[in-house]
Amino acid sequence: MSRAYIIRRLLLAIPSLLAISLILYTILALAPGDPFGELMTNPNVPPAVAAALRAKFGLDDPIYLRYFHWLAAMLHGDWGFSFASHMDVATLIMQRLPVTLIVLGSAQLLAILVALPVGVLAAAKPYSLFDQVANTLAFIGFSLPTFFTGLLLILIFSVQLGWLPFVFRSDLHTSGLTWWWDEIRQTIMPVAVLGLFQGASLVRYARSSMLDVIKLDYVTTARAKGIGARRVLLKHVVRNGLIPVVTLIAVQMPIVFGGAIITEQIFHVPGIGSLLIDAMLNNDTPVVMGVTFVFACLVILFNLVADLLYVWLDPRIAFR
Amino acid sequence: MSGSIHASPSAEAVGPAIATGPRAAAASPSREAWRRFRKHRLAVVSLFVLAAIVLAIVLGPYVWRFSVSDIDFGATLKGPSWAHPLGTDDLGRDLLARLIFGGKISLAVGLAAMFVAVFVGVVIGAVSGMASGRIDAALMWMTDMFLSLPQLPLLLLLIYLFRPALKEALGPQGGVFLLIVIVIGGLRWMPLARLVRAQFLSIREKEFVEAARALGASRMRLVARHILPNALGPVIVAGTIEVANAIIAESTLSFLGLGFPPDVPSWGRVLFDAKDYLDIAPHWALSAGLAIFLAVLTINFIGDGLRDALDPRRVI
Numbered sequence: 001m002s003r004a005y006i007i008r009r010l011l012l013a014i015p016s017l018l019a020i021s022l023i024l025y026t027i028l029a030l031a032p033g034d035p036f037g038e039l040m041t042n043p044n045v046p047p048a049v050a051a052a053l054r055a056k057f058g059l060d061d062p063i064y065l066r067y068f069h070w071l072a073a074m075l076h077g078d079w080g081f082s083f084a085s086h087m088d089v090a091t092l093i094m095q096r097l098p099v100t101l102i103v104l105g106s107a108q109l110l111a112i113l114v115a116l117p118v119g120v121l122a123a124a125k126p127y128s129l130f131d132q133v134a135n136t137l138a139f140i141g142f143s144l145p146t147f148f149t150g151l152l153l154i155l156i157f158s159v160q161l162g163w164l165p166f167v168f169r170s171d172l173h174t175s176g177l178t179w180w181w182d183e184i185r186q187t188i189m190p191v192a193v194l195g196l197f198q199g200a201s202l203v204r205y206a207r208s209s210m211l212d213v214i215k216l217d218y219v220t221t222a223r224a225k226g227i228g229a230r231r232v233l234l235k236h237v238v239r240n241g242l243i244p245v246v247t248l249i250a251v252q253m254p255i256v257f258g259g260a261i262i263t264e265q266i267f268h269v270p271g272i273g274s275l276l277i278d279a280m281l282n283n284d285t286p287v288v289m290g291v292t293f294v295f296a297c298l299v300i301l302f303n304l305v306a307d308l309l310y311v312w313l314d315p316r317i318a319f320r
Numbered sequence: 321m322s323g324s325i326h327a328s329p330s331a332e333a334v335g336p337a338i339a340t341g342p343r344a345a346a347a348s349p350s351r352e353a354w355r356r357f358r359k360h361r362l363a364v365v366s367l368f369v370l371a372a373i374v375l376a377i378v379l380g381p382y383v384w385r386f387s388v389s390d391i392d393f394g395a396t397l398k399g400p401s402w403a404h405p406l407g408t409d410d411l412g413r414d415l416l417a418r419l420i421f422g423g424k425i426s427l428a429v430g431l432a433a434m435f436v437a438v439f440v441g442v443v444i445g446a447v448s449g450m451a452s453g454r455i456d457a458a459l460m461w462m463t464d465m466f467l468s469l470p471q472l473p474l475l476l477l478l479i480y481l482f483r484p485a486l487k488e489a490l491g492p493q494g495g496v497f498l499l500i501v502i503v504i505g506g507l508r509w510m511p512l513a514r515l516v517r518a519q520f521l522s523i524r525e526k527e528f529v530e531a532a533r534a535l536g537a538s539r540m541r542l543v544a545r546h547i548l549p550n551a552l553g554p555v556i557v558a559g560t561i562e563v564a565n566a567i568i569a570e571s572t573l574s575f576l577g578l579g580f581p582p583d584v585p586s587w588g589r590v591l592f593d594a595k596d597y598l599d600i601a602p603h604w605a606l607s608a609g610l611a612i613f614l615a616v617l618t619i620n621f622i623g624d625g626l627r628d629a630l631d632p633r634r635v636i
Contacts, residue, residue: 031481258472
């Protein structure tokens with residue numbers, strides 16, 4: 001992969017980032033309601049003071065000027081203050097982001113570890129009993145909404161069996177090995193819910209991608225040369241069949257983030273997903289905008305990774 | 321063995337089926353599709369289950385005469401019994417009545433959002449597929465842009481910002497319904513637009529379109545009479561699955577407490593209310609969750625069966 005391609009792809013990410021910031025800002029500007037609405041109706045604040053405040057914060061400027069002000073502030077890392085917790089939005093988000101990334105990363109890992117072997121084995125013997133069972137389970141898996149599986153797991157493992165803790169705690173009082181054990185125990189359910197949902201759609205995709213490759217002539221040639229079935233599958237089919245799957249994993253990131261919001265809310269994981277919901281329920285607009293923007297940036301980042309991985313894995317793709 | 325594997329066991333190639341014997345030759349395309357659909361056993365079962373659900377939702381209020389909002393403090397959080405087949409919630413309201421009402425909302429949102437998504441997707445895909453060049457490039461850039469937006473955060477953001485105003489203008493039920501339908505539909509048209517565009521690009525080069533053009537058919541007529549009908553199969557399949565996705569999206573919003581207000585018990589809202597009583601009243605959460613799961617699963621299976629029936633060449 002040429003360096004020129006990487007640079008060009010990186011540069012291409014900038015307009016999409018700008019476009020997303022524009023969309024977000026337009027939505028915010030179009031939304032009814034005024035940040036100073038309360039101030040204007042408050043009889044204790046003279047209208048002149050309110051008007052001066054409006055002018056000071058540039059609320060009467062034309063919309064494109066306000067957009068540039070907002071963008072410049074975002075780029076400077078000045079994301080505003082949370083109404084609810086009186087903290088810097090950027091600090092608040094940076095506090096919450098690691099938990100989200102850890103849960104998301106482990107869930108993705110689980111999804112890949114479950115889905116790839118199952119998908120490959122199902123494709124190796126199409127229509128076999130294993131294939132049909134795997135297919136049906138995958139179908140049921142992605143028809144089960146994450147909020148329902150989450151509640152089911154809590155019901156089974158926390159309420160009925162009492163094996164795993166009900167809610168995620170960030171203030172564990174243990175240390176050393178017990179701390180690790182407690183951390184792992186409280187992460188199992190959120191990761192399982194997200195990972196299995198993600199894995200279910202990945203299984204079907206991995207299977208059909210493998211089937212596409214098995215049909216190709218070079219696989220028949222490899223078989224005709226007398227290479228064992230196992231070796232053909234692992235050395236010839238899987239390596240090429242995985243290319244589209246790798247891309248899919250990165251492209252599906254927007255959906256995974258959605259799942260993260262739900263699971264964080266169910267299990268009370270203190271990540272940016274639950275931060276977003278709490279901010280919405282508290283009418284904390286600066287935090288809402290900040291978190292949405294972070295989600296958008298993460299999605300663009302993963303799309304970028306997907307594109308670069310794709311070109312790296314498949315040299316047949318021309319650099320455009 | 322090359323080319324002999326279909327991704328789905330119940331799928332088959334179209335070619336040979338049409339050319340076997342006089343009986344098969346007489347079959348109309350829709351009968352042929354029905355024959356292929358019937359081979360997908362789970363899809364047929366799902367069709368019956370979904371029909372039963374729809375029937376219960378439509379006829380339920382006339383048979384089961386409990387009100388969704390009748391409060392009975394003598395029977396709170398009761399498990400299933402003869403008086404209340406699905407039990408009661410924390411205010412003693414009958415859960416069966418609430419689920420019947422919620423089903424109406426969930427299915428209506430699912431169908432309406434699907435129509436919004438299909439309409440926008442078909443229009444953008446068709447324009448893009450017919451007008452190659454700059455318009456096509458611009459529309460596809462916009463589609464990619466929308467695809468790379470984080471769906472759920474944006475959905476939540478739109479609902480969060482616009483819900484109060486619409487609630488005031490159109491009332492809690494109508495306003496929220498309209499908002500949710502437009503927002504879900506408006507964020508889900510992209511795969512459909514790409515699908516329709518791909519179909520248009522291949523169909524518009526076919527000989528029968530060429531022939532129609534040679535006979536002097538206008539552009540509009542070409543699209544409406546010749547290209548669009550032939551592109552419809554995959555659109556119907558995608559649209560069916562879109563209903564399930566929209567139901568999940570609405571339930572998600574309500575489950576997060578940002579969808580319908582408490583007095584409009586959609587399935588997700590019932591689950592949201594139930595989640596704090598998991599330990600003492602598991603029947604409450606289970607019944608609402610199973611309702612969502614069953615509706616989504618059957619719609620997905622029907623979509624899968626329709627894919628075999630209408631779109632046998634491209635099976636994922």
